[in-house]
Amino acid sequence: MTSSPTFTDQQDATEGRSLGSQYQPFAGPHMTDPHPFFERLRREEPVTYSPMLDMWLVSRYDDISGVLKDPARFSNRDMLGSGTHLTDEAREVLARGFDTRHVLLGMDPPEHTRLRRLTNRGFTSKRIASMAPFIRDRTETLVDAFVADGRADLVQQLAYPLPVHVILGVMGVPHEDVWKIKRWSADWQQLAFEQVPPEQQVEMANGVLEFQQYCVRLIEDRRENPQDDLTSYLVAVEADGEALTLHELVMAIGASMLSAGHESTTALLANTWKLALEHGAWEQLREDRSLVLPFLEESTRFDSVSHAMIRTAREDVEVGGVPIPAGSRLLLLYAAGSRDESLCPHAATLDPRRDPAPRHLTFGRGTHFCLGAPLMRLQYEITTNALLDRLPDLRLVPDQDHGIWQSLVLRQMRHLHVTWTPAG
Template identity: 80%
Template sequence: MPVTVQKQEETGVPAHASATPVSPHLGAQYNPFVGPHVDNPHAFFERLRKEEPVTFSPMLNMWLISRYDDISSVLKDPARFSNRDMLGSGTHLTEEAKRVLAQGFDTKHVLLGMDPPEHTRLRRLTNRGFTAQRIAAMEPFIREMTHNLVDKFANDGRADLVEQLAYPLPVHVILGIMGVPHEDVWKIKKWSADWQQLTFEHIPAEKQVEMAKGVIEFQHYCIRLIEDRRKNPREDLTSYLVEVEDNGEALSLHELVMAIGASMLSAGHESTTALLANTWKLALEHGMWGQLRDNRDWVMKFLEESSRFDSVSHAMIRTAREDVEIGGVKIPEGSRLLLLYAAGSRDESLCPHAGKLDMTREKVPQHLTFGRGTHFCLGAPLARLQYQITTNVLLDRLPDLRLVPKQDYGTWQSIVLRQMKHLKVEWTPRK
């Protein structure tokens, strides 16, 4: 269905902002925070791809892009599509919350919200510290931590795999890489949640100030960590980032706080928690736990196919730098685009019967869960390693794992990430 846009003189909308389409559209039905689009958005996404692959959401003031090829073309074109508004997409902040946040650093040096060439420089320096060798060196710790967590419930015959494994493991792993004391894990989890929710969710006014204070506390914690590593360097990623130079220029304190706090300690575990839990749930829902147990070559293939089938990183945001046309729809300069990864990865143009979780595919198509282009997920190799280790440990130790019937997964969603609060399972304990 064609979508038209009113001119500025008709609407009063500035040329740099997205104008509101005048025709009825599916985008007006989309709500990523409550209702059916949280519990299972895929039926709606299928309608979008077929009927209105590019449509406008008045609620989000964003254009929804749902086809794989359209999303990929945007991700590969940073010259026309910017990340600059990525971190200003959630809560409409109260003046009091803004005053609290103004006491700390702004988010202009967070990798997720940067464009080349500034992003290129910071990403290059960060990549040097996040090497394959450094990630591989974490394998013994991840394995030991996984076994320690599973030890706590292996004999119970029942557990919540989110609360007891997928939630604590990734944050302990990233703390280990950064060299942060593990006794600080729950403080960092809370501060991270404050930051992520203010950035990507709609938070009620009465909760904003307290969460903003949490963000400032987190930044102060990072500053103390940076100062300590300058005096007492160690073999950890924090020490590397403090010492690294680019043509003789070190990272500024602002850049370090954002790299360590927002890009590593915060973003470095939330999506992995969601990925682990959702992948295990899909394996159990689709009766594939026994097949994975008996054919370990399928374990990593299942991660890729399940990520394609139901992406927890369900969307990402870009801003049009100029007037553009996507899928035959003209979009004004300054408009924000919500790239629906979860919709694009189920596009029939990507693979046959894309709406089916199919382990018989010769090769899993390149899904969008970890992004594409200059902003491909820095932590993807670490997330894959954690999944590989934890899933194999569970297959070894809980071979007859099954879902507790009729449970409430407590699914919730921000603009960009879909998660479960619970994944309750049961099994026959070994004697």
């Protein structure tokens, strides 16, 4: 009987032999199409160490689910500090504002439980459903702008502008501020989850600080002039006599809502449309609209734009039979786990008629299940049906560069060029 590998064995294996030492998430084939590599990981080294990231890669569905369901042993505390190695100058700028790690995504129970309970009360199904007319109107306006052209970039002209306008509407933020918030949220996301060059860090840190100051002004305004929006609700809400602090409000409104509330939706919309066109499903969806929502679930399983999430081991643990020392960070590869054959047969095949639909990892598990998933689904359903109605013979422009880029946790396209036959 062979013994489990020790931590030293795993470190030794990284010197040219470990698959973890080969993982390059920010460039090359692991960014443009990571799935062949992920298949090797699941088969050969399902839990392996990446020296470049200083993280343990976890690629099998059951192992990822087990970590997500065990917050007692696996913490979220380092979630927002896993990307850029900040310069002293950038740290000094950020120190003038609120601690950017103090956000739902980086919290553990019981602190997370309290804050999630308060935010859940404002993000109700009724409030989300009430956004449908606005989403339809905004979608029609955006499509009207290009429907007669016969060609468009569906990222830049629809998937990029729509979600940020929607979340601004939910929060009650003036729509003329949309591009400032886009820029600030990009600064926040990149510093948290990407490898930003030192010469760009101070400018981005100042962007984060400006974003926080904007949120403070918005909060102060809603204290004086409450409106029928989620910001006003969060400012006023209490649980057991306890309201959100200013720090908690800035993080909830800025990081959790205005920033995270649209970036992942942009990525999901574009990628789902691309897959439908690549796999010949567009006509199928147009003829059978009952498949529109199942296609979303299957496409996000097949190629998850929520690429990964991060956890930290609170104690010495084993994952997939591999010993992980206390304090180690784990990169839970959602995109790999959702194609695991243990989740569904023929997992490398895109099939929207799967019954029952597999429980993919895109929206997370347990206490950190994505708060915005229902709003994301609503935007997808409305926009996809609008495109099917108005651009029935939609086609991908061949041999295009989608401008794919990836952080540790999110994979996106900058472009999705399409053509169709204009009406009349």
